[in-house]
Amino acid sequence: MLDAITWAVWGQARTRTQDELIHQGQTDMVVDLEFSARGQTYKISRRHSRKRGKQGASSLELQLFSDGTFIPITGNTIRETEAVVKDLLNMDYDTFVNTAFLLQGKADLFSSSTPARRKETLAEVLGLGYYDSLALKARELGRDQDKLITSIDSNVAFHAEELEKRDLYQSNLSSAQSNLSDLEKSMQIALSEKSFIESKIDKLKLTESMIDASRNRVKSAKAELQQLQMSLERFQTELAEAEKIQLKELEIGKKYSALQQALLEEQLISEKGAKHKDLSDAANKLEQSIDIESTRLKERIQSMQNQIDGLSVLSAQLPELNKSVSLMEQQKSDLHKLKLNSEQLDKSISTLETKSAVLNNENSLLKKTMDDTRQKYDYLNLDEAVCPVCSAALNDKKIKALRIEYESSGAEAKAEYLKNQNQVAEVGKEISFEQAKLSEINEQAANLSAEISTKEDSLRREIAAAENAEASIKNLSGELLSLQNRLSSSSFCNLEKLKLVQIQSDLDSLKYDSQKHESLIKLIESLKPYEDSMRQLNQAKDSINLINENISQSSMLLESRSKEIKQATQEIIDLEKDLVELPEVTRQLDEVLRHSLGLEKQRAHFAEETGRLRERLDHCERIENQINKQMKTRKAAEKESRLLKDLAGAFGPNGIQAMIIETAIPQIQDEANEMLFRLTDGGLSIRLDLTEGRKDRSTGNPSEQLEIRVSDEMGTRSYETFSGGEAFRINFAIRIALSKVLASRSGAPLPILFIDEGFGSQDEFGQDRLKEAINFIRDDFEKILVITHIEEIKDAFPARIEVEKTSSGSTFKVIS
Structure with missing residues (x-):
């Protein structure tokens, strides 16, 4: 049971490997353990499976009881979860077996350890690891403050050179501002002169625009004059053509009348032609249907004849097949004889x-x-x-x-x-x-x-x-004969043939003459141009008066545009006299612009320089403020660093830890001697001494060791010189003292003492003293668990858990 508890909590037990804990014949094991620590209830579940020739597989789960159920708080790995369990219990497996767990055959685990290991176990029992972690944290924080101080010093030294240039920046700024003011005045004068010249040029440009407008007007008028001349000539030509067409009025009228008569006759004969065409098309379709049906009958007759020929081949095989059936019957008879044999x-x-x-x-x-x-x-x-x-x-x-x-x-x-x-x-x-x-x-x-x-x-x-x-074949032969009779007697498409006779009669009664129709069409084609001539004659009659009116208007516009061109040409000559001074004024403007551009470049340069110098001065001011803040931070960091170094020393082995050990050693010594006095009637006592050990390589300081001095009536001797019974009582007393210190430690979650056997080395008197000692310390622990096979020892305790091995496994019962 204790192996199950320690394996579930720390993953360690009395065996060398986990596989040795698995019951013989099984391949895996699991332990579920509920325990209380720091006012909370926890459940830990550890499982391990072994595999032949391979490393076994393990798992570990930790749960917290909250609101009536267990909530998982398992870490990402087994190592992380074991660290959480160790923090909850505030001890590891080695500390447990050196203090609260007197393991069978290892009661001297603490006493027989090296002095240095005893000191480490004592420190773990007293919870000094917490102070080591505080000292380490203080040293880490102190190093962080030292790094901050070094960084601030480097930063201040880097920016000091920039601050030294602040007076030079101020002098250069004053000079640049003075130059900029002078340039602003010169630019105002140049701008006034530029505005005057530009105004003068605008007036000359307006004159130039007026000249261009007049030239465009002359150009447009000339183009319109040319267009009017062409229109006048076209109107005169149209008038001559119209008068020429009027002279042919009699001929055109006669031919046009003949065309209208021919068109009327052609319309009547065309209606007969359309009916003739429709009847002919219907007759062609009927003839095609009759031909198609005749062809289809012939194809069906040929297809049936082919089917009959193919089926005749199969039918001719029937006698031969019947002979094969007779032969097969003979084979069946032979088969029956073979089966009888x-x-x-x-x-x-x-x-x-x-x-x-x-x-x-x-x-x-x-x-x-x-x-x-x-x-x-x-x-x-x-x-x-x-x-x-x-x-x-x-x-x-x-x-x-x-x-x-x-x-x-x-x-x-x-x-x-x-x-x-x-x-x-x-x-x-x-x-x-x-x-x-x-x-x-x-x-x-x-x-x-x-x-x-x-x-x-x-x-x-x-x-x-x-x-x-x-x-x-019989069915197809009858159908084939029927089709052949229909084809030979033409007994098919009777309705179509009747319709064809009727259509032929209608065609004969229509009396349509295609040659006469064609001659009439040719006559119409020859008279067709006179239709256009009649239209032109009518248009000529209507347009002669309009053409005469257009000729009169065009002549008047031609005379008006000629006068406008002459007047605009004179205006252009007068305006061109004012444009003579434009090149000189333009040259003056170019000169003023070049001068203004030079002044603008100088002003931009000095403005940029002024901005740059002001930025440098602002930068110097920011640097100065930053340095002042950093110096305040540095002062605080120096103070913090000194305080953290003092804390590191206070939390270290020579500080609070030394005070705790110096206070705890007499307590452990007194507790152990009180127990030894009861176990030996005052015959034995111990003294615990702290001595210097080897120097620590990292700090250079000597480590501390815990020596055990044992005294009896013969004097002070080493622990190793005492017999088995005496050595057990010494070990028992020291372990009880350590367990009482562990149980009374602030925040200790495990006020339980486990004693596994150890009574076998004692005589009856020694066993009685051990029972008295255990009953004496029972109020110092919440629980004391004693494991023994000695009946006299079992009877000394009223509350017992009796475990019995059976063929199907171990069973237990609680006796109280």
């Missing part, structure tokens, strides 16, 4: 095998009889042979008679035995012969059966196909 041979073989078994059984009995006779015969050769019936001694005569009887009986049995053997051999030959013959018959029957099975299905299908072909 096979059955007869099976019966014959069974009879022979039975006969052989009977003969072999007889020979077995004969062999036993011969063996018995031989034993009896050999028995007669003994010196003290007696009668096998009455047990009386046998004389030579009786022995001789028995020998003759035994020899005769043995010879008869042997002869019968040999005879049976010969018969068995003969029967065996007959069986082999019959079996060979049976195998041959069975093989013939199997081959014949397979052949019949294969041919029978094929013949059945072929006969069915031939019979169906014969029936189909």
